[in-house]
Amino acid sequence: MAKPKIAIIIGSTRDVRFGDKPAQWIYDTASKRDDMDFEIVDLRDFPLPFFNEKASNAWVPTENEVGQRWQKKVAEFDGYIFVIAEYNRSITAALKNALDYSYPEWNRKPAAAVGYGSVGGARAVEHFRTIAVELQMVPTRPGVHIQGADFFAVWQQGKALSELTHLEPGVKTMLDDLSWWATALKTAREKA
Template sequence: MTRIGIIIGSTRPRRIGPQVAGWVHEVAARRSDAAFELVDLAEFRLPLFDQEVPPAMGGTGGPGAQAWVRTVDALDGFVFVTPEYNTQLPGALKNAIDFVHAGWADKAAGIVSYGVVGGTGSAAQLRQLCGPLGLADVPAQVSLHLATDFQDFTVFTPGESGARSLDALLDRLVAWTTALEPVRSSRAAVVS
């Protein structure tokens, strides 16, 4: 079965990303066309990217980085749950992306962003990264606003419109992930 990781893109203390990712997982778990799993960047404890040999040239990093690379490699698609810091992509998420090279290729990704203006700046930067990594970013997106989708800016309270947007994102993500399966399979056959 197709495996899609829901990546929590923040590692900050008292972050609200796990609430949003939990909602995404709860909605996604009702589907029968893919298996969804939560992937928390904080659990990998990645250092600041400082590898002498980059992943594109075979660099692997320490144990946390190796576990992260194996996790990404094993997944067929992704939902990035990303906050926005100063209208930018969180450093922890960008850092984690840099530890992986081939594991992103020929897979699809959806974006669920949140922040003062819905995390749109972060989502835009993430989309810029997708093409060079070989990730097909689906056009459907969920943008959650701190003022309207969170109580006191800290407790996530999803509304109907967010749920509809998430369903559209998941529909497209599963379709694209499935469509890219022959490409991933042929690449894996060449590597083997």
């Protein structure tokens, strides 16, 4: 069986977003492993209009060309790490819209989260997990939360996330759990 392929999805499209930094940090850390392959997927590369299809693509094919391209990209992967900014106690509108544009492509695949923002993006990550369940993903329990002091150390003081070594155990735990679920679910999907 081929190694699971994991997308690291940057969930913000703002011009001044922070999400590039944790996405690259997670990619650099995760790519040292030999049990999964990783790719950064940027929502900016998929300028999805607000969802205005006749129905979910679970029931009716998507007509929008960018939506179709997004669905093909999502389908390439065996699991996901979502880099989640917290906006007003939830995920970004861009991420919610991207989640809504696909359905069968997400099914029976694991979803891990790296949150940042107020209280480490914990409220947004929790909200994301309920959405992931509805999309038939398996949200992992371990996640990574970039708290306020860490966020400002990187954003304003020029530190690299790799310098914040106290975050490393959480990253390892998240990746170990993601690997288990990605392998188990990939095996089950291939047998089905």
